[in-house]
Amino acid sequence: MIVGFASSIYKKYEGSTFQLLAETVSKAMEMANMELKQIDGLFYTYLPGTIEGKASLHFPSFQIPTFLGIKPRIIDSVDYGGPSALTMVYRAEKLISAGEIENALCIVGGKASFLRENRVTVDSVDRFFGNVSLTPFDEFYRIYEDINPVTDYALVAKRHSKLFGTTDEQRALLAVMQRKNAMGNNKALYRTPLTVKDVLSSRVVSDPLRLLEIVYPVDGFHVFVVSKHHSKSDLRPIKIEFYNEAHWNEMPTELQDIVYTPAIESSKGAKINGVDAFELYDSFTITVMLQIEDIGLVEKGRAGKFVEDNDLTYQGNVPINTGGGSLNVGQPAYMSGGVILEEALLQLNNMAYNHQVKGANRILVNGIGGWNRGHSVTMVLRGE
Amino acid sequence: MFDEIKKRYLEMFESEKLPYVKCNKCGYVFYYPRDYCPKCGSKDLAVLESKGVGKVFSYTKFVNKDGKEVIYGIVELNEGFRMYTNFLDEVDIGDEVVVKYTIKDGRKIPIFSKNKPKKE
Numbered sequence A: 001m002i003v004g005f006a007s008s009i010y011k012k013y014e015g016s017t018f019q020l021l022a023e024t025v026s027k028a029m030e031m032a033n034m035e036l037k038q039i040d041g042l043f044y045t046y047l048p049g050t051i052e053g054k055a056s057l058h059f060p061s062f063q064i065p066t067f068l069g070i071k072p073r074i075i076d077s078v079d080y081g082g083p084s085a086l087t088m089v090y091r092a093e094k095l096i097s098a099g100e101i102e103n104a105l106c107i108v109g110g111k112a113s114f115l116r117e118n119r120v121t122v123d124s125v126d127r128f129f130g131n132v133s134l135t136p137f138d139e140f141y142r143i144y145e146d147i148n149p150v151t152d153y154a155l156v157a158k159r160h161s162k163l164f165g166t167t168d169e170q171r172a173l174l175a176v177m178q179r180k181n182a183m184g185n186n187k188a189l190y191r192t193p194l195t196v197k198d199v200l201s202s203r204v205v206s207d208p209l210r211l212l213e214i215v216y217p218v219d220g221f222h223v224f225v226v227s228k229h230h231s232k233s234d235l236r237p238i239k240i241e242f243y244n245e246a247h248w249n250e251m252p253t254e255l256q257d258i259v260y261t262p263a264i265e266s267s268k269g270a271k272i273n274g275v276d277a278f279e280l281y282d283s284f285t286i287t288v289m290l291q292i293e294d295i296g297l298v299e300k301g302r303a304g305k306f307v308e309d310n311d312l313t314y315q316g317n318v319p320i321n322t323g324g325g326s327l328n329v330g331q332p333a334y335m336s337g338g339v340i341l342e343e344a345l346l347q348l349n350n351m352a353y354n355h356q357v358k359g360a361n362r363i364l365v366n367g368i369g370g371w372n373r374g375h376s377v378t379m380v381l382r383g384e
Numbered sequence B: 001m002f003d004e005i006k007k008r009y010l011e012m013f014e015s016e017k018l019p020y021v022k023c024n025k026c027g028y029v030f031y032y033p034r035d036y037c038p039k040c041g042s043k044d045l046a047v048l049e050s051k052g053v054g055k056v057f058s059y060t061k062f063v064n065k066d067g068k069e070v071i072y073g074i075v076e077l078n079e080g081f082r083m084y085t086n087f088l089d090e091v092d093i094g095d096e097v098v099v100k101y102t103i104k105d106g107r108k109i110p111i112f113s114k115n116k117p118k119k120e
């Protein structure tokens, strides 16, 4: 049972990454009404370059507990970026129900400002630190000029338009509706009204993707506390009704087509009828469009029309990214999984105030990970 | 062996030949070198030379740190495999392109350009 959660998000946090983590952990523990000495399970996810500006951390499994002062019996890390937050919470629940642990801390985040200011992303970290590999084939893959991952998603957006007639306006409209949701979310960095014209006139970063279709990397953590004991928390009991992972091992060039994601597989068996809101991984506008298709809201190629025909705001007929998503909240340490999971929990606990979906009781969360969209996790959360 | 296939690739680049791998068992063709067939698992593979002609599968344009426009994308070769590349000139999806070679960090690497019909 999730008994506490918290986030701390800054455009730029001046202090150390560990300090930012500790700040977030204490807020989550406060909500859970628990003390750190009760934590016996630790789950974390971490990407290169996002902690203290180091290319890599040696034994984060020692560094995190020693800084926080916790003594877990079980430590596990999940390293596939975006959807890892969902996986950690699921695995914590499993270990709790198996009697292995009682109280788990799940941590995702870091500082993106260091890489951002050096004009790289975590998926092009090899261009900054050198001596980092992205694939076993870097001598053949990393020899070309790109701005990974933006260029790779731009290739998908371009091909989606060519195959299905999806327009720049349709992707812009998705960004506009997410902004409407963000306007009521006091956690969002971007809350001023936005029009399709604003999106289309923002700078083209990698054709056809424009600046306002791309997440802004920020500093921040999300922390989730999962416990066997629910009595001390004010949160509503929430059940993981559905959970499934899919991992594709192909280079995108070897997929049947680049317009598919493993969400097709991870969402298989999830009942989308009666879902009150969808929190879909939004690294880019096109990422959301792909998931709208791949989780089965509409058939492949029809997401553009779907966006035009439906109201995706929190008051609409198909609420999607009800807090504005990470396009508006910012993307802590190049991973949006914490943002979408936290939004689902706010909704289910009726804590979303000015962006609350009335009576939200079942929420589908889908995370996508990897520069190549190789990982997908689908989760349906339900209030008890 | 993975290392042998990689070495062969780099040698072929130097002599301006575009390599790919074909599975002798199931016929699957692929570019990024592995010592097994990702479709059927067979280790009976052949490194072949592509004719270097293909079509643009997708592309994108961006301006790099030096203010220069760069075209990046995926090409599908006529033999049936795809690879990431830069394009030397303006392209659209479906355009025919041919392999050229450029020097990167002292090594020859394949890059693609629009196939301009030769005037005989």
Ligand SMILES: [Zn+2]
Pocket: B023, B024, B025, B026, B027, B028, B037, B038, B039, B040, B041, B042
């Ligand atoms: Zn084969």
